[in-house]
Amino acid sequence: MFTQEEMENLLKAGRIGAEARNIGASLVKEGASSREICEEVEGLIIKRGAKPAFPCNLSINEIAAHYTPGLDDDLKIPGIGVVKIDVGAELNGYISDTATSVAIGDSFKGLVSAVERSLSSVVSLMKPNISIYDVGKTIEKIIKESGFRPIKNLTGHTISRYNLHAGESIPNYPDRTYFYKKLRPGTQVAIEPFGTTGRGYVVDGSITNIYSFSGRNPKNVSGDALNLLNYIKEKYKKLPFASRWLLKEFEASKVPRMIGELVRQKALIGYPVLIEVSKGMVAQFEHTFLVLQNEVVVTTK
Ligand code: CO
DSSP, X not given: OOOHHHHHHHHHHHHHHHHHHHHHHHTXXXXXXXXXXHXXXXXXXXXXXXXXXXXXXXXXXXXXXXXXOOSSOOOBOOSSEEEEEEEOEEETTEEOOEEEEEEESSTTHHHHHHHHHHHHHHHHHOOTTEEHHHHHXXXXXXXXXXXXXXXXXOEEEEEBTTBSSOSOEEESSOOGGGTTOEEOTTEEEEEOOEEESSOSOEEEEEEEEEEEEOSOOOXXXXXXXXXXXXXXXXXXXTSOEEGGGGGGTSOTTTHXXXXXXXXXXXXXXXXXXXXXXXXXXXXXXXXXXXXXSSOEEETTO
């Protein structure tokens, strides 16, 4: 079970994450810069005394997840579509993870509302020892009733200290293999329904702007790449970071080569943008939950 100190950190990380998410959503307007929105969101988390648990993800339309501005790209908010903001705060290693979607124009309000309602239904259903199967069942039911599909290969996840994906997945559909798997007291979990107008699968895209340290130390890299890796290990541990964050300390002209070396040596894992396979529009909502002995608390309300 969580100690009182853990609870305090987890709840505060949740409140900061929620505030950052809401500020991000309020900045989503046609023509706005992804870079400016993400910097604002990450700056707010730092101002509140925490750190971003991972880069601000601002994924537009058929990009379901993992877009953050890179070293020299900066997507602008379109005039029509769906923008997902997925953010998290880290406080002494304790993490929150939360997301919302904003419909630009009227065309995709129905999709956004269906996915939002699917997360609300999870919030009302949550209780200690709930079956992971039942969580996926309610998510799929609500999204399908509205005429959309859940994304089957994106899932929620358990969270532990300094670890954003602590081992268990929470599918967005009733997966039989999870029938007897339960969310036990003492578990922290992020539940994140994704809904789409498309086929309901994501594939890797060509842009990668988010990385994390894999835990493997490279055998054969240049001195400056090793220096960069030591900086990353010290500063971000194994949590995801944005390549653009490195520009505070390292020269922009050298960063791509150093990252390339570290990825080839498997010291860094890259997280490419995830794109809906049929280019369907994608909406996402996410909250972080603490499963306690007699109740379940939403930290990112
Ligand atoms: Co998450």
